[in-house]
Amino acid sequence: MPHSRLVLSVFFLIFLTLSGCEAPKKPVTIFEEQMMVMGTIVNVTIANEEQKKSEKAFHDLLTDFKYMQAAWNPWKKGSLARINQLLPMQSGFSVGPALKDMVERSVDLEQKSQGLFNPAIGKLVKLWQFHQDEMPAGPPPGDEQIREILSANPKMSDLKLEGLTLLSNNPDVVLDFGGFAKGYAVNKAIDHLKAIGIENAIVNAGGDLRAIGSKGGAPWVIGIRNPRAEGVIASLKINGDESVFTSGDYERFYDYQGKRFHHILDPRTGYPADLSSSATVVHNDAAVADAAATALFVAGPEKWEEIAKNMGVAQAMLIDKTGHIFISPALKRRISFTDEKSLKITVSDKLTFK
Amino acid sequence: MKLTAPDKIVFSLSILFIVSLYWGLWQASDEAYEVEIFISGEKNYRLDLHENKRLAVKGKLGDSIIEIKDGQARFISSPCNTSFCVRNGWQSHGGDFAACLPNAVSLHLVGGGKIYDAINF
Numbered sequence: 001m002p003h004s005r006l007v008l009s010v011f012f013l014i015f016l017t018l019s020g021c022e023a024p025k026k027p028v029t030i031f032e033e034q035m036m037v038m039g040t041i042v043n044v045t046i047a048n049e050e051q052k053k054s055e056k057a058f059h060d061l062l063t064d065f066k067y068m069q070a071a072w073n074p075w076k077k078g079s080l081a082r083i084n085q086l087l088p089m090q091s092g093f094s095v096g097p098a099l100k101d102m103v104e105r106s107v108d109l110e111q112k113s114q115g116l117f118n119p120a121i122g123k124l125v126k127l128w129q130f131h132q133d134e135m136p137a138g139p140p141p142g143d144e145q146i147r148e149i150l151s152a153n154p155k156m157s158d159l160k161l162e163g164l165t166l167l168s169n170n171p172d173v174v175l176d177f178g179g180f181a182k183g184y185a186v187n188k189a190i191d192h193l194k195a196i197g198i199e200n201a202i203v204n205a206g207g208d209l210r211a212i213g214s215k216g217g218a219p220w221v222i223g224i225r226n227p228r229a230e231g232v233i234a235s236l237k238i239n240g241d242e243s244v245f246t247s248g249d250y251e252r253f254y255d256y257q258g259k260r261f262h263h264i265l266d267p268r269t270g271y272p273a274d275l276s277s278s279a280t281v282v283h284n285d286a287a288v289a290d291a292a293a294t295a296l297f298v299a300g301p302e303k304w305e306e307i308a309k310n311m312g313v314a315q316a317m318l319i320d321k322t323g324h325i326f327i328s329p330a331l332k333r334r335i336s337f338t339d340e341k342s343l344k345i346t347v348s349d350k351l352t353f354k
Numbered sequence: 355m356k357l358t359a360p361d362k363i364v365f366s367l368s369i370l371f372i373v374s375l376y377w378g379l380w381q382a383s384d385e386a387y388e389v390e391i392f393i394s395g396e397k398n399y400r401l402d403l404h405e406n407k408r409l410a411v412k413g414k415l416g417d418s419i420i421e422i423k424d425g426q427a428r429f430i431s432s433p434c435n436t437s438f439c440v441r442n443g444w445q446s447h448g449g450d451f452a453a454c455l456p457n458a459v460s461l462h463l464v465g466g467g468k469i470y471d472a473i474n475f
Binding site for chain 2: 032034035036037039040041042043045133134135202204206207208209211215220221222223224225227229230231232235244245246248250251252253254255280
């Protein structure tokens with residue numbers, strides 16, 4: 001009998017083990033759709049909502065993004081293009097509440113970034129022809145043309161806002177919110193989803209995203225693409241409400257006579273910033289994450305910590321031209337690198353927040 | 355109670371049985387089985403990842419060439435000047451994503467256990 005008792009015990013153990021592995025009673029339902037707006041692909045992911053509600057939310061966002069695309073394009077007929085047309089008058093004119101807010105926030109972010117994020121350099125963007133959807137073929141603009149724009153020193157603090165009246169003290173200010181509009185739009189999209197009761201979602205605008213809630217209680221898992229090789233370089237779990245934005249030299253560029261010219265311009269030199277491959281920022285505000293990713297990219301390895309601190313960014317990662325990774329302690333603690341041993345990583349000892 | 359040789363055999367087999375059941379039943383495969391191809395945000399193709407083929411997908415600028423082979427998909431070429439989509443290489447897991455933004459063509463892998471819910475770049 002001891003044998004049969006042991007066999008029974010073992011099968012009882014199997015029963016207990018398998019019964020403990022019960023499949024989840026309610027599987028997570030995921031709604032995923034995408035749209036082509038603001039010159040990029042926007043993916044919307046919604047977890048655990050009724051299909052009809054998710055579909056309606058998606059169409060609401062599509063309408064909203066299309067509106068923002070038209071209103072915030074600096075070069076085609078719309079609200080921002082109208083502002084750019086009126087700014088050289090150097091007398092006051094009216095602006096709508098949304099653009100007023102964008103101007104106010106940009107003034108603040110430009111000051112905190114020490115001018116490395118500067119949406120007032122629209123003239124320079126246009127000179128380089130990065131204002132159009134299609135990449136230019138070259139040649140790049142001449143030194144003299146670049147110096148002429150830089151000598152006028154266009155900056156956000158040249159603008160004065162009184163209520164809904166805007167005026168510029170500098171006729172060379174041309175607004176281009178390219179390093180900020182995507183983040184601002186993603187914020188608006190998430191605000192809308194929250195307002196209609198959707199609490200678990202990701203809005204991913206061309207690789208820059210904000211995630212809220214979770215996937216049936218499990219965190220959202222975000223892969224960060226390797227700027228120089230296939231696949232992802234790291235992953236990050238988000239459970240709550242956070243944005244992940246990356247600026248990289250691989251996104252938009254052209255080659256001319258063997259030299260690469262990318263779209264992130266250094267407002268100090270007038271040329272594409274050449275110290276970084278990519279800059280990634282994690283922040284609860286997508287607009288701040290967007291502007292900070294641009295500013296840190298321009299800042300490069302020597303200055304990124306100072307700029308991040310000024311902009312209130314505790315979680316950031318910069319990859320320089322050689323692939324050397326510089327990362328803040330707060331981000332290093334939670335990020336998982338795919339192959340950490342093969343990477344050169346320096347954890348900042350300056351970027352600490354109390 | 356002292357275990358005899360038959361007891362040990364039964365016990366070992368049972369443990370192996372439990373482990374094999376766990377791997378067989380509860381470990382979801384993360385390999386995708388279909389690829390969805392979008393043009394300007396509209397889903398245009400949904401294809402089996404195990405039917406090997408190459409196809410030309412007409413986007414905003416011209417044809418993106420996409421290859422499907424042995425459960426994977428990738429961009430072979432695209433009329434953009436960055437070639438970021440091509441450098442992303444093979445995609446094989448559920449949720450994997452690659453896009454040629456200038457040409458407004460993207461591919462999404464469907465099925466299997468998703469590794470990533472979104473890709474940041």
